Amino acid sequence: MLKIENMTGGYGEVDILKGIDLTLEAGEILTVAGTNGAGKSTLAKAVVGLLPRVGGRVLLSGEDITKVPAERRARTGIGYVPQTANVFSSLTIVENLEVVEGVKDRKARMAEMFDLFPALAGRRRSRAGSLSGGERQQLAFARALMTKPPVIVLDEPTAALSPIMADESFSRIKALAGTGTAVLLIEQRARQALEISHRGAIMDGGKVALEGEARTLLADERAAELYLGVGH
Numbered sequence: 001m002l003k004i005e006n007m008t009g010g011y012g013e014v015d016i017l018k019g020i021d022l023t024l025e026a027g028e029i030l031t032v033a034g035t036n037g038a039g040k041s042t043l044a045k046a047v048v049g050l051l052p053r054v055g056g057r058v059l060l061s062g063e064d065i066t067k068v069p070a071e072r073r074a075r076t077g078i079g080y081v082p083q084t085a086n087v088f089s090s091l092t093i094v095e096n097l098e099v100v101e102g103v104k105d106r107k108a109r110m111a112e113m114f115d116l117f118p119a120l121a122g123r124r125r126s127r128a129g130s131l132s133g134g135e136r137q138q139l140a141f142a143r144a145l146m147t148k149p150p151v152i153v154l155d156e157p158t159a160a161l162s163p164i165m166a167d168e169s170f171s172r173i174k175a176l177a178g179t180g181t182a183v184l185l186i187e188q189r190a191r192q193a194l195e196i197s198h199r200g201a202i203m204d205g206g207k208v209a210l211e212g213e214a215r216t217l218l219a220d221e222r223a224a225e226l227y228l229g230v231g232h
């Protein structure tokens with residue numbers, strides 16, 4: 001579904017990404033974990049088309065989309081929920097969903113989103129600016145799902161959430177993958193993320209330091225010691 005080949009790039013002249021190869025199948029969750037500054041968010045931006053300078057290739061269903069602008073990627077295939085939820089604060093929840101472009105059968109899709117995010121359903125006429133951080137994150141997630149993208153990139157979706165809300169978020173992500181969506185999941189809560197993932201990649205210094213089946217990484221002592229933290 002998604003193939004990243006020898007991806008390099010950064011914000012200026014310096015390469016933050018130093019040759020990343022990753023693949024993601026339909027219905028698969030791939031957790032990308034790693035130390036602060038390893039380049040996880042930069043990788044997410046490169047995949048969705050928001051990094052100023054990118055080398056290598058990104059293929060979506062076999063099609064080279066490396067040069068496709070971010071807006072078109074968003075409309076046709078790759079949903080993105082950035083670290084800081086991008087919602088329109090002055091618009092209501094419903095309006096935030098109404099303004100997403102490229103949505104087929106909008107009414108039915110909005111109903112599905114309210115089923116998936118009951119907390120939003122109860123506040124549909126509230127302005128996004130009045131929502132809690134967690135609710136805003138859910139709204140950003142719902143906005144990204146409106147077009148039914150085959151691939152979704154989530155940049156630390158649980159960062160602003162309480163442990164209970166994070167659990168809910170992980171369940172939702174798992175259910176989403178169960179419907180066939182491919183999920184690239186960047187997470188600080190690496191252990192929990194790997195527990196719902198099929199595969200994992202651990203980044204260090206702009207490269208993939210370790211990659212494999214999620215359960216293998218969870219059992220890997222070196223991964224645990226260096227990257228997954230004790231007690232997480």
Ligand SMILES: Nc1ncnc2c1ncn2[C@@H]1O[C@H](COP(=O)(O)OP(=O)(O)OP(=O)(O)O)[C@@H](O)[C@H]1O
Pocket residue numbers: 011012016034035036037038039040041042043
């Ligand atoms: N907008 C930017 N302009 C210039 N450099 C940036 C920008 N954003 C990030 N960087 C740099 O790129 C490197 C990788 O940052 P990135 O945010 O991708 O790491 P990360 O693995 O997501 O870390 P974290 O877990 O802290 O979010 C860091 O050295 C950072 O300073």
